[in-house]
Amino acid sequence: MKASFDGEWVCPKEEGTDLYEKSGYGRPDGNRLKLFPEEALYLAGKDKLTVDKLSFDELAKRFSEKTDFFRRFLVYRDIRERGLVIQTGPQDFRVFRRGEKPGKGRSQFLIRVLSERDFVDFTAIAEDSHSAVNMRKQFVVAAVDDENEITYYEVKTSKLPEGKTCVDIPKVKGVLTGNSVFIMPESGKNELPDEAMFGTWFDDSRLVLSPLETLYLLDKGLLEIEGGDELRKTLGVGDSELPFKMVVYESLRDSCYIPRTAYKFGHHFRVYSERSSHSAMLVHAIPGGSGMPMSRISRSVRLAHSVRKKMLFACVEQNDIEYIEFARIKL
Secondary structure (H helix, E strand, O other): OEEEEOOOOEEEOOOHHHHHHHHOOOEEEOOEEEEOHHHHHHHHHOOOOEEOOEOHHHHHHHHOOOOOHHHHHHHHHHHHHOOOOEEEOOOOEEEEOOOOOOOOOOEEEEEEEEEOOOEEEHHHHHHHHHHHHHOOOEEEEEEEOOOOOEEEEEEEEEOOOOOOOOOOOOOEEOEEEOOEEEEOOOOOOOOOOHHHOOOEEEEOOEEEEOHHHHHHHHHOOOEEOOOHHHHHHHHHOOOOOHHHHHHHHHHHHHOOOEEEEEHHHOEEEEEEOOOOOOOOEEEEEEEOOOEEEHHHHHHHHHHHHHOOOEEEEEEEEOOEEEEEEEEEEOO
C-alpha cells in the first residue's frame, strides 16, 4: 500500500479505510485515512506500507526529528506485537481491550511513555491518573530503559481505607535522655497498647520511642515529659524531611495504621494494617511539587514487590496527602 507524508500525517492513497475498519489504524478523515507517524512506521516495518518511496530507515530518521518519537514508537510496536489495538490518546497512547478496536469496543489503558532517566513529577502523574479514573480507564506508565526494554507500571491515586488498629492510647510519662525518650514502667510491662506497636524495648524495663513516635504522642497530649517543647526543636535539627514525614506519620496513625521505620528498605515507613510480623506497604513521604527519577521509582517498586508489599509515595500538600501507588503489570 502506498502513502504520502505531509509533515505530520501519513495518508494512504488506496484501501486506507481497510486499515481502520479491520485493524484499528489511523483516523478517518472524509474519504481518506490519516495515520500517525508511529502507525505508519510500524506498517512500513511490516512491508505493508510505502511512504513516498522512503526506506524504513529513512522514514524512521525523518520521524525521529520529533522529540522522543523513537521511544514512543518502541512502546507502540511492543503493544501492537501483543495483539492489542493502540492509538494516540490524551496522554501518549490509549490501548483497547483485547479483541476490541475503535468503533467496536472501548479502550482500557491510558499510557504515558517515559525513559529510565526522566524525572517524574508526582503532581503531573497524579493528574494523569485522575484523568484516567474520570474516563474509567487504567493509567499506565511505560518506562523505556537505555537498552530499549519496556516495563509497564499501573499508577493509582487514592485515599487509604481505614486501617484495623484503632485502640485507645493512655497517657504515659517519659524520661528524656539526650534526644531519646524512654518509657520506664515499674512493672516492666508496656503501658502503651501492644497492638499499637509503639517503641522498641531497650532492655527489660525501658521502652525507647522514635522521634516521630515522640512527636506524635506529644502532639496528642499523650506523653508527659520535662523539656518537651525544647525537644520538638531539637528533633528537627538535621532532618529536613521531618515536617512532611510527620504529616504522613500522623495521618497513618490517625487512620488506624501502624507506621514503623523502613530505613532498611530505603524508604520512610513500612506500614502495618494490624499487629503482624509482615507489613503491607512501603510508604515514602515527599513534599508537594517534587518528584524523583524514574530509575529510583523502578528500584523502589522492584524491592517492594520482592518483599510482597505495595509501594506508595505520599505527596504532602500542606496537610493534605495523596497516595500514589506504582505496581508492575503485564499488558
